[in-house]
Amino acid sequence: GFADALLGEMAEEFNCAIASYKGSLKKFLVQMAEALDIPTSEPKYNANGDEVGEKALTADGLKEEIACNVGDETLLIIPDSQRLPASLRYWLEGLLDNGINLVLFAVANPRRDVFLRLLEVELSLPSDLEIREVMRKEARRLGLSLSRSQLANLQSQAGRNPMLARKVIRATALGINNKKPEHSQYLDISPIIISGLMALGIVRFIGMGTGNKGLYIVGGVALILAMMFKQIGQVKGARKRLGQ
Incomplete structure (x- = not known):
């Protein structure tokens, strides 16, 4: 994808890392640390103070270790960043204070936390x-x-x-042939409907003010019918397939 292409383009200029959050905070941090060649474990000592091996860093330990080893030469790329939990977003804000370069890809800009500090660039759809x-x-x-x-x-x-x-x-x-498009784009025409109802209401009030009973009756009936059709159009059945 575009994130991988960006990683390949900037790898010579920056110390780059790409990581995707898929529900596990620690896996995300480990993936980022390994991409930046940052240790993900620390020495383990026995009761006598002798080193007996290594133990994996906790999520908080990984955050501290990464924060201590990144700077203005670091570029972090995070696809699907709208999935990031609040704790990671606040942590990334702290990394920005360390001068890191950060690129977050999202379907839509959440406009909160770390996203407010970044420039927004809208990418064109693929051809x-x-x-x-x-x-x-x-x-x-x-x-x-x-x-x-x-x-x-x-x-x-x-x-x-x-x-x-x-x-x-x-x-x-798998032999599954679904001819119906899965993508849907809808146009909200509710302002047009509301404007039409208001226009019918105006016709009704004109008939009332001029004493024109025919205009008054036609405007009133048309207004009520339009409101009825609007409500009927909002009726939706359960979207379940046979057997569900």
Whole structure:
């Protein structure tokens, strides 16, 4: 992905590390420390003070060790940073005070904590050709042979999302053919509906003020019908498939 490409581009200029948070704080810190060649253990001593081996650092110990060994020559890259818990976000804020360079990738900017201190750059969506290349690589990894026409057909199910593109290929390899696109983009037209209802209300009040009963009745009935259709349109059934 783009994070890996950035890592390869900046590796010669900075001491780089890339780490993804997947639910385990300690694994995340160990991954980061190992990428920066920072020790993840400390000497272990017996009751006589003799060194008898090593013991793994705790999560707090890893935080302190990393903070002591990073600086302005360090670049930390974190994909899917919207997953980071508050404790890590506050810790990263402290690292910024040490002068480190930090790149956080997120689907949407959470606009809090450490994110408020970073510049926001919106990346453009991948092109159709780039998505098909992602799908081709995933198909090759799974030993699946797909023609260009098949890739084009499958790409329509994933849109321009690399994660969904890989998922579509995995489903195809398992013989699961889901022709419905998994990506959805909706346009909120509620302001238009509300404006229409207000316009009907204006017609009703004009009829009331001018004494035009026909206009008053038509405006009132139209307003009530529009409100009824609006409420009926909000009715949604349970989205369950057969057998669930």
